[in-house]
Amino acid sequence: MKLDRDLADSTLEALKKAGADKAQCVLRVMDKSEFTVNAGKIDLLRTTENGSLTLTAITDDKKGSLNLNELDPESVARAVDEVIGLAQISQADEANDIAEGGESQSFEAGPTEPDLGAMYDRLENLLEYSKEHHPLAIYDQMVYDFSSIQSLFRNSNAVDLSERKGGYSFSAMFSSREGAKSASFNYTGYYSHDAKKELWKCGSLDRLLRENGQQVNTESLQGKFTGDVIFTPDCLEEFLGTVTSFLSDGPMITGNSIYKDSIGQSIAAPSLTLHSHPLSSELASGYHVTGDGTVAQNSTIIDKGQLTTHLLGLYGARKTGGQRAVNDGGCFVVEPGDTPLEQMIGNVERGVLLGRFSGGNPTDSGDFSGVAKNSFLIENGKVTQPLAETMLSGNIARMLETIRSISSERTHFGNAIIPWLHAQGLTISGA
Amino acid sequence: MNISDLKTHSHLFDDYTELRVQQNRNVGLTMINGDLVRNARSVQGGVSARVAKDGFWGFCSTPEADGAALERVVGRASTNAKVLAGRSSRAGLLLPSTQASGEYAWETAADRRSQKELIEFLEAIDAHIVETYPKLSSRLMALSNLDMQKTLLTSQGAEAHSMTPRSLIYIQMTMESGGEPVDLMESYGGLGQFEDRFDDPSALFPTLAKQYEHLVAKAEGVYADAGPKTCILDAELAGILAHEAIGHTTEADFVMGGSVAGQFMDKPVADPMVTLVDFAHTALGDTCPVPVHIDDEGTEALDCTIIDQGVLRKFMHNKESAGHFETAPTGNARAYQFSDEPLIRMRNTAIMPGQSKIEEMIASVEDGYYLMKPGNGQADTTSEFMFAVTLGYEIKNGKLGRGLRDTTISGVAFDMLKTVSMLSDEMKWTGAGMCGKKQPIPVGMGGPALKCTVNLGGK
Structure with missing residues (x-):
């Protein structure tokens, strides 16, 4: 599908003519080609095309929005009338607004067309490699896709931003089996601008497959103790997503965020520096335009332990009186520490090397609990046994404050660059 | 059209x-x-x-x-x-x-x-x-x-x-x-x-x-004590247990992908009082929360009795898995968006009710918990499960005590179901579930309250 600039322009004019004080159109066209591996076989090639037009209208500080994928003139004309109607019935709220305009800009990243042959080869090679190097591995599902997304942001404040992104996304869910014994499933992913690199060399896949093979023989932990936990990169990335969710519009507007008054304050050990780098050339999943229609910038969220920004969108910033973030978050880059992983493990008297955390969503106060999956026991500085049915609990805020070290090694996922992290004082209990 | x-x-x-x-x-x-x-x-x-x-x-x-x-x-x-x-x-x-x-x-x-x-x-x-x-x-x-x-x-x-x-x-x-x-x-x-x-x-x-x-x-409540405890799981937790811990492991594509349930066909996996069904559209005479009469492969959707009186009897199938296992498709192939391919998905998964009254179940617990409301949940190919619990109470000497702060429960479903000792006589459904498996899809989950031993996360 092609991006129809005239459609966005004419729709914007129609919204203004229909009575919108402020209006915005976001037009997207998406094409995807996707290979799926089910039960260890490449068995589906799926191609999808879609369009999306999101209209926003503000009248007398009242806002409505509507999304549709029927982009013929009659459907769009109906949508214009409908979104004006939605705005008119809404509540007046001075925080409703659209982005301020600037110069017209275009951004491009990644290829425009998929290399289907290379994608197939990568999957086939991975299946062959696994047979030889990870003979216990069973792939439940793997998805390898190429997506091309073209976006056009236009609004009545003269915002005119266009972006084209193309990239490859790989995800694998797998477990291992030896006779009647099975390991817990694990999963990981990788993003890139080409399909040249063998998939087992990407991100953490090879290590996770190797560890998963060891995890067919797990042992339960006896008793309960307060100990250390080393977060692996896959697991840490998910935790960082949880941490940054406390900085976003919802908990900030309700006032429930534990970090609502923490800008400029220390919320973590000085060893932690967390960036959000959507413009990084190292990250294939980056973006140049935010959801509000502003040009994205890189930012540092936690600088040597100190919180430097919330992640407020335009509405959240106006509603709370806070500062709008310069990006939409994600694209995490954590600065490496100075402790080699081997030494980090050596520093643990008794604790867990946490491969995956299957837990409940943390409470507003940051409390969390759940099960340590794909994890190992560490005793006297050595990784000893794969763990079964081990529960972890703690508090995110206190965990960040008591970070002991960050590893010097990092894993590149193509959408994030993440080290290992040594946390202390978590409750660890066996079945 | x-x-x-x-x-x-x-x-x-x-x-x-x-x-x-x-x-x-x-x-x-x-x-x-x-x-x-x-x-x-x-x-x-x-x-x-x-x-x-x-x-x-x-x-x-x-x-x-x-x-x-x-x-x-x-x-x-x-x-x-x-x-x-x-x-x-x-x-x-x-x-x-x-x-x-x-x-x-x-x-x-x-x-x-x-x-x-x-x-x-x-x-x-x-x-x-x-x-x-x-x-x-x-x-x-x-x-x-x-x-x-x-x-x-x-x-x-x-x-x-x-x-x-x-x-x-x-x-x-x-x-x-x-x-x-x-x-x-x-x-x-x-x-x-x-x-x-x-x-x-x-x-x-x-x-x-x-x-x-x-x-x-x-x-005003307290944190749960960590470790294995006798618990009454109310209907919503029984429903998510049926869906996450048993349902996913018995989807035939998961079985082909290594689910532990593949080893247990026709073997006891639960106490004989436990029967677990993925209902197509009607259960006990009432329309289910997510009624499916014909699935997205054109197969008539039929009830799938996964566990019958404690014995694993059936997997949920689409046409391809039914062909693989040489059985009939069950009408579980569903897609979320027009752009999604049909996958094997649950419809309305529930543990069947028993004969006990909830009051007598609570009264039978000397020291344990009454867990009422789940948050998010996740299960494993090994049948290990984890659910967040957002509402619960202590049970002391057969009586409800203080409220509980958020916690999680976990266990191995095929072991845990063998500890079930009472089922309430009341079946309740929740129709707000959204299951994630490559695509989201609305699902129904139901069950009675059940008494069992389960592992709690504490503080």
Whole structure:
């Protein structure tokens, strides 16, 4: 599908003519080609095309929005009338607004067309490699896709931003089996601008497959103790997503965020520096335009332990009186520490090397609990046994404050660059 | 597009083909502390074709749904299957032939309410909460209505049309306790358009009072002791247990992918009092929260009794897995969007009720917990599970005690079900579930309360 600039322009004019004080159109066209591996076989090639037009209208500080994928003139004309109607019935709220305009800009990243042959080869090679190097591995599902997304942001404040992104996304869910014994499933992913690199060399896949093979023989932990936990990169990335969710519009507007008054304050050990780098050339999943229609910038969220920004969108910033973030978050880059992983493990008297955390969503106060999956026991500085049915609990805020070290090694996922992290004082209990 | 229109394109079918026209219509409202922060509608629709050829699948979708688009998606889906067949050889797929046909629509007969009236509905609830519960520090409400409309034609001769709506209102109350926020969310609604699920806002007030009462108990509550405990899992937890811990492990694609359930067919996996069913559309005489009569492969949806009196008896199948296991498909193939391929998905998964009264079950516990409301959950191919628990109470000497702060429970489902010693006689359903497995999909979950031993996360 092609991006129809005239459609966005004419729709914007129609919204203004229909009575919108402020209006915005976001037009997207998406094409995807996707290979799926089910039960260890490449068995589906799926191609999808879609369009999306999101209209926003503000009248007398009242806002409505509507999304549709029927982009013929009659459907769009109906949508214009409908979104004006939605705005008119809404509540007046001075925080409703659209982005301020600037110069017209275009951004491009990644290829425009998929290399289907290379994608197939990568999957086939991975299946062959696994047979030889990870003979216990069973792939439940793997998805390898190429997506091309073209976006056009236009609004009545003269915002005119266009972006084209193309990239490859790989995800694998797998477990291992030896006779009647099975390991817990694990999963990981990788993003890139080409399909040249063998998939087992990407991100953490090879290590996770190797560890998963060891995890067919797990042992339960006896008793309960307060100990250390080393977060692996896959697991840490998910935790960082949880941490940054406390900085976003919802908990900030309700006032429930534990970090609502923490800008400029220390919320973590000085060893932690967390960036959000959507413009990084190292990250294939980056973006140049935010959801509000502003040009994205890189930012540092936690600088040597100190919180430097919330992640407020335009509405959240106006509603709370806070500062709008310069990006939409994600694209995490954590600065490496100075402790080699081997030494980090050596520093643990008794604790867990946490491969995956299957837990409940943390409470507003940051409390969390759940099960340590794909994890190992560490005793006297050595990784000893794969763990079964081990529960972890703690508090995110206190965990960040008591970070002991960050590893010097990092894993590149193509959408994030993440080290290992040594946390202390978590409750660890066996079945 | 109706079935008749779609049938004019059946000449396009050279191989096994599914042609589906679908539209999902959503209404979304979110109100935080009385402010309407989201007032949106969305319509996503189009056509897709899935073709099986020489042992491989090809799929294609487009948002257009005219004759040219239909011809294009069938042709491209066929080409995609050929691309795979050109790279590898494989035995042809054994796809059982099914020819279900029918129309199933749950559209309301009432006059439709406008979006303005939906906003006013939320405003009335919010005003009541503000007036009645001044100790709350914040409140959040979200209204989510989904109308999912599908028309399906297959080369095997199946024809189906359905419109399955779901209307939900989520209400989260938060209060401060010891300087920290404590919250409790409840969902209201289920199958049907808004007019068939909700009448006057005041009808919700008694349940809001109960929600507030539980929140106060939770705010004044304690953390659970970590470790294995005797617990009464109320119906909502039994439902998520049925779905997450057993249901996923017995989806045939998971079994083919290494699920531990593959080893347990026809073996005891639970106490004999436990029977677990994935209902297609009707259970114990009532329509289920997510009724499926014909699945997205054109197979008549039938109940699948997974565990019968403690013995594992059946997996859930689509056509391909049914061919693999040499059994009949169960009608579990479902897709979320027009652009999604059908996957093996649960429909309405439930543990069947027993004969005990909930009061006598609580009275039978000397030292344990009554766990009432789940948060998110996750299960494993090993049948290990984890669910968040957002509401519960201590049980001391057979009586309910203090409220519980958020915790999690975990265990190995096929072990844990062997510890079940009592089942309540009351079956309850929740129709707010959204399962994630490559695609999201609405599901129903149900069950009685059950007494068992389970591992708790504490502090």
